[in-house]
Structures are given as structure tokens and as C-alpha cells.
Amino acid sequence: MSKPRGLGMVSLDQSISRRLLIGRLTALGIGLPAVAALLAACGSEDAEPTTTAAVGAATVTESVAEPTPTAAVGEATATEAMEATPTGAASGANPRLMGMTIEPPQNTGGTVIRAYNVDFLYLHYTIESYGIHETLIELNPETVEPVANLASAWEASEDARTWTFEIRDGVSWHDGSALTAEDAVATLVAHGMPGMGYIYIAERLGEITADGMTVTCQLAAPFADVATDLYWIPIFKAEILSELTMDEGSWDGHPSATGADPTKVIGTGPFKFDEYVTGDFLRVVRFDDYWDGSPILDAVIFQQVEDDAVVGLLSTDAVDFDASVPIGSVGDLESAGLVISDYPSPTQQFFMFNLDPEKTTLFQGVEVRQAIAHAIDRQTLVDSILFGYGTVLPGTYPSFSWANDPAGITAQYDYDPDKAMTLLDEAGWLAGTDGIRERDGERLSFSVLARSSNETYAVAIQEYLRVVGVEAIVESVQEAEWAERYSDNRDFDVALSDVYWGADVDQTWQWACSSYPDGGNKGGYCNEVVDQLLVEATETLDREARIEIINELQNTVLTDMPTLILYEPRQVGARNPRVHNVFLNVFTTQFNMETWWVDA
Numbered sequence: 001m002s003k004p005r006g007l008g009m010v011s012l013d014q015s016i017s018r019r020l021l022i023g024r025l026t027a028l029g030i031g032l033p034a035v036a037a038l039l040a041a042c043g044s045e046d047a048e049p050t051t052t053a054a055v056g057a058a059t060v061t062e063s064v065a066e067p068t069p070t071a072a073v074g075e076a077t078a079t080e081a082m083e084a085t086p087t088g089a090a091s092g093a094n095p096r097l098m099g100m101t102i103e104p105p106q107n108t109g110g111t112v113i114r115a116y117n118v119d120f121l122y123l124h125y126t127i128e129s130y131g132i133h134e135t136l137i138e139l140n141p142e143t144v145e146p147v148a149n150l151a152s153a154w155e156a157s158e159d160a161r162t163w164t165f166e167i168r169d170g171v172s173w174h175d176g177s178a179l180t181a182e183d184a185v186a187t188l189v190a191h192g193m194p195g196m197g198y199i200y201i202a203e204r205l206g207e208i209t210a211d212g213m214t215v216t217c218q219l220a221a222p223f224a225d226v227a228t229d230l231y232w233i234p235i236f237k238a239e240i241l242s243e244l245t246m247d248e249g250s251w252d253g254h255p256s257a258t259g260a261d262p263t264k265v266i267g268t269g270p271f272k273f274d275e276y277v278t279g280d281f282l283r284v285v286r287f288d289d290y291w292d293g294s295p296i297l298d299a300v301i302f303q304q305v306e307d308d309a310v311v312g313l314l315s316t317d318a319v320d321f322d323a324s325v326p327i328g329s330v331g332d333l334e335s336a337g338l339v340i341s342d343y344p345s346p347t348q349q350f351f352m353f354n355l356d357p358e359k360t361t362l363f364q365g366v367e368v369r370q371a372i373a374h375a376i377d378r379q380t381l382v383d384s385i386l387f388g389y390g391t392v393l394p395g396t397y398p399s400f401s402w403a404n405d406p407a408g409i410t411a412q413y414d415y416d417p418d419k420a421m422t423l424l425d426e427a428g429w430l431a432g433t434d435g436i437r438e439r440d441g442e443r444l445s446f447s448v449l450a451r452s453s454n455e456t457y458a459v460a461i462q463e464y465l466r467v468v469g470v471e472a473i474v475e476s477v478q479e480a481e482w483a484e485r486y487s488d489n490r491d492f493d494v495a496l497s498d499v500y501w502g503a504d505v506d507q508t509w510q511w512a513c514s515s516y517p518d519g520g521n522k523g524g525y526c527n528e529v530v531d532q533l534l535v536e537a538t539e540t541l542d543r544e545a546r547i548e549i550i551n552e553l554q555n556t557v558l559t560d561m562p563t564l565i566l567y568e569p570r571q572v573g574a575r576n577p578r579v580h581n582v583f584l585n586v587f588t589t590q591f592n593m594e595t596w597w598v599d600a
Contacts, residue, residue, distance in 0.1 A: 017274050020250040025407055090313050091395070095147050096292065098140050105296045105597040112596055115310050115322035116282075116302040129595040130302055131271035131284050132174075133234035136165055136184060141343075142587035144401055144503040146227040146379045150179065150235055150268065151215075160222035160541050163231075167213045170535055171291040173237060174272045175263075181210035188217070204229075222539035224546070228503050231587075237266055270295045270594035280304055295594040308467035314338055314574050320598075323584050323599035327387050330572060338574040341584040342389055344399050346502045349454075351461065351564040352495045357523040360493045362446055367427035369561040373411035373413035374420040375468045376461055382567050387458055389570040396507060399568055400586055402561050404542075408551035411558035420468045429469070437469040445471035451482045454496050457566070461496075490522050497522070503587065505550070506538045511557055525562035 053349035096164050122306040136151035148154075151165040171179040188208050204226070207218040217226065255261035259276035267273075268291070268456040286295040301317055311329045313319045315336040325333065330340055351372075353363040363369055382390035391399050395407040429437040429444050437444040450458040455476040462472040472494070476484070485491040499510055500519055508515060511530050515521035533553040540546045573584035581592060 088165045107600040109298045110295055110598040111299045113301045113303050113319045115305040115319045129234045131269045131590055132267040135231055135234055137230045138591055139231045139503050139587050141587045154227055160224050163217045163226045165215045174266045174287050179268055181213050181215050183238045184215045184235055185210045186241045187235045190232050190241050206261050210434050218267050224541050225505055293594055296597040320579045323573040323589055324571050325574050327572050328387050333574045339577050340574055342570045342572045343468045343585050345569040346586050347498045347500050348568050349498050349566045352523045354493055354523050365427055367423045371420040372421040373561055373564045376464045377415040378566050390567040392567050393565055398501050403550050405547055410556045417468050431469050436471045447473045447475045448494045449475050449492035450496040452476045458496055504514050508534045523562055528555055567587055
């Protein structure tokens with residue numbers, strides 16, 4: 001399945017010219033040997049792009065008000081029920097508007113065209129279901145706090161084992177029938193079936209029952225993030241779900257997922273399914289009986305656009321906005337009158353050490369891993385290669401997460417090549433005749449496995465390590481070979497990779513002993529203290545106590561340094577100013593589609 005724009009990594013394609021890269025790296029203090037190596041990675045000379053401003057410079061950005069406070073995830077009290085708010089009302093009156101400043105419509109009707117990847121609908125997988133389907137819970141994009149949606153309120157027991165959700169009254173499906181608790185139960189049960197892609201979430205929910213408009217999930221083990229994780233699951237009619245066999249792939253070919261039979265694509269969202277042309281576009285039209293106010297627009301078109309065409313289409317008003325454009329195109333788009341927004345990506349780029357002694361013994365000593373962390377200037381990587389569109393994180397949590405607490409992170413790895421060399425000296429790794437360090441006849445030399453799209457990063461890291469006497473040999477390979485060696489066989493010394501965290505506070509996938517080799521822990525990291533902290537972090541409801549646990553977890557992992565987190569990219573989006581109330585963000589750009597409007 002293609003990944004919708006706005007959910008992937010920052011694209012380096014089309015964004016960096018050799019000439020501009022030389023200027024940026026030289027200005028930032030990277031020496032000529034490093035620049036020369038980077039040029040080899042970047043390929044032939046290309047046209048000079050319009051210079052773009054780094055984050056924080058005088059670029060056009062969206063104006064966003066402070067978010068409306070919402071109930072904390074996992075608090076053992078019911079959330080506030082909320083009343084539907086007429087479209088265009090003050091955002092503070094409706095938590096679903098996330099505290100954003102909503103412009104009252106100056107025009108009604110019209111169509112907005114969003115650049116999007118819709119080569120296949122997969123309505124049961126996608127996070128943002130094109131305004132057709134809705135979830136029990138939404139997420140505030142700035143805090144990842146849960147916000148009531150089809151569930152008007154929820155409550156967790158003190159032991160975090162029993163969760164109840166009140167299904168909102170007065171919600172209509174697009175066919176006119178009423179939303180019921182049975183619809184929610186059928187959906188949650190279905191998503192736990194093989195092949196549906198949500199086993200991780202659904203397996204935690206245990207026994208799921210309905211009583212009136214109340215859904216109860218009785219968990220086998222405590223879990224504090226049930227409400228947050230339900231953000232991933234769009235609710236479907238029980239009647240539609242009854243047609244599925246729940247076998248592997250059975251939903252993918254069903255008319256409710258493909259649009260082959262429009263009467264099967266039934267949701268509760270502000271827009272109804274209208275037409276889908278494979279490889280071309282998806283059109284949705286207004287649903288006047290939407291429970292939170294009739295939409296202002298007549299229709300929204302999700303236009304499939306190739307990456308290399310999006311800038312031209314935006315510049316000529318052929319599409320109205322795209323949540324992810326090449327960072328090197330910002331200057332051209334601003335010159336064309338587009339409004340530019342940037343926001344954190346839910347991915348992290350990292351440098352993973354292979355700790356399996358059968359693969360390599362170089363990284364068994366923590367001093368080597370810590371020295372390498374100090375040897376790499378991560379901020380310069382962001383400033384030069386990402387044009388400033390990225391963040392060097394203090395810990396392991398995304399910048400937008402409430403669990404990101406910089407003040408609580410004591411294990412820090414600032415760029416300090418002198419400290420890196422001291423650590424290596426103390427560990428017995430001393431410079432050889434060619435400058436590369438050796439110990440007991442073994443050279444501190446290893447390969448760095450990288451996707452070809454990340455070769456520029458790998459070469460920059462290679463040069464930083466050379467300064468402290470470490471030899472890194474870049475192996476740049478295509479995606480298929482990279483996946484086979486990294487994911488399937490763990491055939492690497494060090495690998496450049498990434499992880500998608502999203503709103504998840506549970507980082508078991510990346511750090512637990514049990515996550516090797518089938519989870520994200522491809523390097524074989526294992527620390528029983530970390531395993532225990534991961535369990536405590538997922539079972540604790542109290543927010544303050546949870547942050548203390550999470551900080552201890554992060555500091556333990558960072559001290560062990562199994563993986564150096566390089567940076568969190570920022571996505572860059574562009575919007576035609578004729579479109580109003582579109583807020584590009586990491587999770588829920590479509591959360592307020594009913595309030596979108598366009599100039600006449």
C-alpha cells in the first residue's frame with residue numbers, strides 16, 4: 001500500500017543541489033574532505049534551487065492557537081461529554097477542533113483538491129479515512145492527547161484492566177441508520193482477526209461487549225493507552241463486517257474497501273463516498289446530516305499525484321494543497337504564493353549497532369557506542385542536509401509526545417569529538433599507523449548499511465567518524481536488498497534505519513529483549529531492567545508517575561546506547577491561500593474537514 005503524503009519520511013529527492021550543499025556544509029564548519037565525500041554521494045551537478053529558509057526563519061507558517069486541554073490518557077475518570085458545535089463557531093467550544101483558530105466561512109460550496117496517494121482505498125487501514133469514516137477517539141496533533149469523537153466519553157478502572165466507552169448518541173451512518181455500540185464492538189473484534197493489520201492493538205482489548213450505548217473492553221493485562229491506540233481503528237457498520245470472512249486479505253477486495261459498490265462504503269464522517277477511479281482520484285461529497293454540523297464544501301477530491309509533479313501542480317493551482325512537498329521546493333512554492341507549513345514527522349532516523357557477537361564483536365563495549373554518539377554532529381546533519389527541517393531529540397520519544405520530557409533526560413550525547421577520542425583511548429582503542437584505531441590487532445572498522453536514498457547521511461557520518469579514528473565503510477544498497485539484509489537476516493555491522501512511533505508511548509517494539517529479531521530491535525539489544533520499565537510504563541495510569549518511569553527507561557537505554565537516534569525530520573506542506581481552515585500536522589489534517597472552505 002502506498003503511504004499517504006504527510007506520513008512518510010522527508011524526501012531528499014529533488015531537494016539538494018551539489019552547489020548549495022557545498023555552501024551549507026562549508027559554512028557549518030565541515031571540512032573539505034567531508035565535503036568532497038558528500039559530493040561523491042550526491043552525484044552530478046544539478047540546477048541551483050531557490051534557497052529556502054531554515055526552521056525558525058522568516059517563512060510563512062500556519063497560525064495556530066493553543067490547544068484546548070483534553071482529558072489525560074488513562075486517567076481513571078470519565079472524559080467530559082461534549083455537545084456538537086455548529087460549523088464555524090469558536091474553536092474553544094468544541095474540543096474536536098483541537099484549539100485551532102477556525103475562520104468563519106465567507107463562502108459556501110466549492111471543491112478542494114488535495115494531492116494524495118490513493119492508488120487503492122484500503123479504508124480499513126488508513127489513519128485518515130478521507131472524511132468518510134471516523135474513529136472512537138481522535139488525537140490532538142500537538143499533544144497526542146485523546147479527544148472524544150464517536151466515543152463521547154470513556155473511563156478506565158484503577159487497575160487499567162477495564163475500559164468503558166460511551167458511544168455518542170445521534171450519529172447517523174451515511175445510509176440514514178443510527179450508529180450503535182454493536183457497530184463499535186464488531187469493528188474492534190474484526191480488527192483483531194488475522195490479516196487485518198491491528199493485532200497489536202486488538203489483542204490487548206480482551207473481551208469486548210456492548211450494553212446499550214456502552215462498550216466495555218475487559219483486558220487480560222493492564223494497559224494505559226487503550227484510548228490513544230483506538231485512534232487507529234475506523235468504525236464500520238456491523239452489517240458490512242458480517243459479509244467478511246476475516247481471512248487474510250478478505251477485506252482488501254471487498255467493495256467497502258475498493259469502492260466497487262458505493263453502497264458498501266458507508267461511514268459516519270462529514271463526507272460521503274462518491275467516486276473512485278483507480279490510479280487517478282477519489283471524490284467525496286458533503287453529508288448534510290453529519291452529527292457535528294453540515295460541511296461547508298460541496299466536495300473534496302483526493303488527487304493521486306506523483307512526487308515529481310506535485311510542485312508544478314501546486315504552483316499552477318491544479319491542486320490546492322499537499323501535506324508533504326520536497327524541502328528544496330519551498331522557495332519556489334512561496335514565490336508562487338503558496339502558504340508553507342512545517343510540522344514534525346512521526347518517524348525517527350537512527351544509527352543501529354549490531355550487538356550480536358556472531359555478526360561483529362566491535363560494539364560489545366559500551367564505550368565504543370558512546371564514543372560514536374559523541375563523534376557525530378547531528379545538528380549539523382539537520383541544518384545542512386535537511387535545510388533545518390528536523391529536530392535533534394533529547395531522548396527516544398517524538399517531540400510532539402507528552403512523554404517527551406527534555407528536563408528528565410540526563411544521558412546526553414552532545415557533539416564532542418574530544419570526548420569521543422578520550423572514551424576510545426580509555427577503552428584501549430589506539431590510533432594505528434594510518435590513523436584508524438586498533439586494539440589487540442583488530443581495527444575499529446565496520447560497514448554502514450544504508451538505503452541508497454540515505455547515502456548522503458551515511459557519507460557525512462563516515463567523515464565524522466574518520467576524525468576520531470573510526471573507519472566506517474558505507475554500503476549503499478537499493479530498498480529490496482536493504483530490507484533483506486536488515487529486516488530478514490540482520491546482516492549488518494551498523495545500519496541506518498528509521499522507526500515510526502506515531503502517538504505510541506509504548507516502546508516495547510524497539511527496546512524489549514523479546515523484540516529481537518522479529519520486532520524493531522534488529523540489533524539484539526537486551527536489558528532486563530529496560531524490559532521491566534517497559535511493562536511499568538504501559539501499566540501505569542498516573543501521568544506524573546508514568547513520566548518518571550519513562551524518563552528512567554530513556555536514560556537507561558541512552559546510557560546503553562544500542563541505537564543512536566539521529567534526528568526527527570519535519571514534514572513540509574504547501575497550501576493555496578484560497579483554502580481556509582486546513583491545518584497540516586503529523587496526524588489529523590482531516591479532523592476538521594467540515595469547517596474547510598474556499599474563496600468564491
